[in-house]
Amino acid sequence: MEKRGLRFYADIYRKILVQDLKSKMSYRADFVISTFGMIMTNLSGFVTFMILFHNFPTINGWDYYHMLFLYGFSLVALTPVQCFFDNNWNLRFMVQSGDFIKYCFRPVNVFFYFMSEVFDVKGLGQLAFGIGTIVFAWIKIGIPVTALVILKLILFLVTASLFMIAIMNFAAATCFWIKGSGYVMVIMFRFKDFAKYPSSIFQGVFKVIFTFIIPIAFIAYYPSLVILTPDDVPVLSWIAPLFGLVFFYLSYKFWMLGVRKYDFTGS
Amino acid sequence: MNPKRLLSITRAGIMEALHFRLGIFVTLFANLIYLVLVYYLWKAIYASSGSDVVNGMSFTDTMIYLILATALFNFLEMFVVWDMSRSIQSGKIVLDLLKPMRFRKYTFWSYTGNHVVQFVLTFIPTFIVVMIVTKGAIPMGLNLLWFIIATVMALLINYNIEMMVAPICLFTESTWGINIVKETIVLLLSGASIPLAFFPEKARLIVSYLPFRAVYDIPLSILLGKSGSDTWSGLINLFALQCAWLIVLTIAGNLFWNHAVKKITVNGG
Numbered sequence: 001m002e003k004r005g006l007r008f009y010a011d012i013y014r015k016i017l018v019q020d021l022k023s024k025m026s027y028r029a030d031f032v033i034s035t036f037g038m039i040m041t042n043l044s045g046f047v048t049f050m051i052l053f054h055n056f057p058t059i060n061g062w063d064y065y066h067m068l069f070l071y072g073f074s075l076v077a078l079t080p081v082q083c084f085f086d087n088n089w090n091l092r093f094m095v096q097s098g099d100f101i102k103y104c105f106r107p108v109n110v111f112f113y114f115m116s117e118v119f120d121v122k123g124l125g126q127l128a129f130g131i132g133t134i135v136f137a138w139i140k141i142g143i144p145v146t147a148l149v150i151l152k153l154i155l156f157l158v159t160a161s162l163f164m165i166a167i168m169n170f171a172a173a174t175c176f177w178i179k180g181s182g183y184v185m186v187i188m189f190r191f192k193d194f195a196k197y198p199s200s201i202f203q204g205v206f207k208v209i210f211t212f213i214i215p216i217a218f219i220a221y222y223p224s225l226v227i228l229t230p231d232d233v234p235v236l237s238w239i240a241p242l243f244g245l246v247f248f249y250l251s252y253k254f255w256m257l258g259v260r261k262y263d264f265t266g267s
Numbered sequence: 268m269n270p271k272r273l274l275s276i277t278r279a280g281i282m283e284a285l286h287f288r289l290g291i292f293v294t295l296f297a298n299l300i301y302l303v304l305v306y307y308l309w310k311a312i313y314a315s316s317g318s319d320v321v322n323g324m325s326f327t328d329t330m331i332y333l334i335l336a337t338a339l340f341n342f343l344e345m346f347v348v349w350d351m352s353r354s355i356q357s358g359k360i361v362l363d364l365l366k367p368m369r370f371r372k373y374t375f376w377s378y379t380g381n382h383v384v385q386f387v388l389t390f391i392p393t394f395i396v397v398m399i400v401t402k403g404a405i406p407m408g409l410n411l412l413w414f415i416i417a418t419v420m421a422l423l424i425n426y427n428i429e430m431m432v433a434p435i436c437l438f439t440e441s442t443w444g445i446n447i448v449k450e451t452i453v454l455l456l457s458g459a460s461i462p463l464a465f466f467p468e469k470a471r472l473i474v475s476y477l478p479f480r481a482v483y484d485i486p487l488s489i490l491l492g493k494s495g496s497d498t499w500s501g502l503i504n505l506f507a508l509q510c511a512w513l514i515v516l517t518i519a520g521n522l523f524w525n526h527a528v529k530k531i532t533v534n535g536g
Contacts, residue, residue: 027441029439029441030439030441030443030444032444033439033441033444033445033448034441034443034444034447035444036444036448037443037444037445037446037447037448037451038447040447040448040451040452041447041451044451044452044454044455044460047455048455048460048461051461051465051466051467052312052461052465054465054467055316055321055322055465056312056315056316056321057315057316058315059311059312059315060311060312060314060315061315178289178290179287179289181289181290181293182290183290183293183294183297184293187293187294187297187300190297190301191300191304194304194308197308197311201307201308201310201311202307203307206303206307210304214300
């Protein structure tokens with residue numbers, strides 16, 4: 001079998017995507033309500049944020065607009081996991097019912113095929129919300145707009161998104177070993193709420209844990225420092241892209257290990 | 268209905284919940300990590316504010332409030348919306364409707380077992396850890412008794428909110444969407460995301476009369492002796508609010524369900 005290039009996979013992805021969107025369109029009410037729900041969660045996060053700053057002027061030396069930037073950054077960074085990797089949430093049901101076996105019989109990468117099956121349109125609302133927040137904070141802080149800064153922003157947004165994808169891959173793949181592991185995903189998904197706060201608040205051993213083991217510090221804090229404090233960027237921010245790739249690769253390997261371990265329920 | 272029979276449903280639920288022991292430990296472990304996150308975040312927030320007490324809430328109060336709100340959330344979470352839409356899809360709901368017992372009652376009692384297990388194995392350990400971390404800042408006395416009563420009321424109110432929302436899925440074919448809207452509204456307006464004491468004056472006034480507050484804010488305020496619950500009249504006010512909403516939601520939920528159940532169409536099963 002010859003090696004398949006990126007083009008082959010891009011082509012397949014496009015075909016599956018079109019089918020998925022067609023099937024979603026047949027449930028129009030669901031689509032409208034889900035989009036509304038997504039906007040509600042973002043609004044609720046925003047309201048919480050406003051209430052917090054209504055009572056406290058700064059958090060750990062971060063003022064309102066810097067925090068807003070961080071918040072917008074985290075929203076955009078969390079979009080890819082929402083749009084492209086949403087099928088992780090169905091993994092445990094498929095593994096339990098035995099439907100997962102169909103993915104193993106196709107001559108394409110199992111991980112790719114599984115993820116490509118769902119494209120979550122709702123995530124786009126979050127993306128728009130996040131970009132709006134970043135632009136607003138950007139103007140208020142007065143960061144200069146140059147091609148280099150924009151390029152950096154995009155690079156580090158992509159970097160940041162890798163971490164959340166990796167966390168969710170790890171969490172979802174636990175279902176190959178643990179029955180009823182839905183909790184793990186729900187919990188990990190809740191940790192992302194803390195990504196929007198500066199990670200400098202953590203101390204001691206927990207700083208290490210939230211940086212290297214459950215890397216929520218990399219979802220927004222370290223990558224956004226590259227833009228916010230260009231004169232004083234910590235080393236961890238610069239190595240974030242590399243670290244993100246490694247982390248993503250490990251999560252992929254873990255996921256695939258689960259697939260190999262998967263023994264069919266036989267129904 | 269014979270209470271013994273109801274308790275046998277609870278027992279079945281307990282056994283079912285204990286089957287997923289690992290999940291319980293994971294929940295407990297996650298509560299503890301959450302405790303760490305909340306601790307550092309609010310420590311930093313209070314350190315920046317320069318004063319020890321903001322809107323009548325000290326750092327310790329806020330921490331206890333938010334962590335126990337999360338623990339209560341895990342304990343009250345019922346997944347009625349998810350379970351109902353799945354059993355409609357698979358047709359299982361027909362079997363439940365045919366049972367010689369009212370559906371709403373049966374559903375409620377089938378969840379109680381899980382509540383008991385979650386309360387004993389996740390809520391109480393979390394509570395103990397919070398006590399240790401805050402060096403016994405939770406007042407110990409009659410308020411514990413009132414807290415438990417308020418929590419049971421909260422559980423009933425939460426169940427009625429769930430049962431109001433679940434049938435909407437029958438009409439819209441949207442489970443995730445309905446559920447996320449419900450969860451977002453409940454978590455924000457009940458004080459589980461940020462204590463209601465921090466809300467701006469006007470917003471707090473409106474929120475204090477809504478049913479969502481009865482789920483998280485009232486039990487936690489009673490536990491901490493806030494919102495006037497340290498006086499008899501204040502305490503009675505809070506309980507009266509819970510009772511009023513419980514009655515309204517039970518009646519409304521019953522009417523809505525009786526209407527919705529006629530609309531169920533099950534394909535196969």
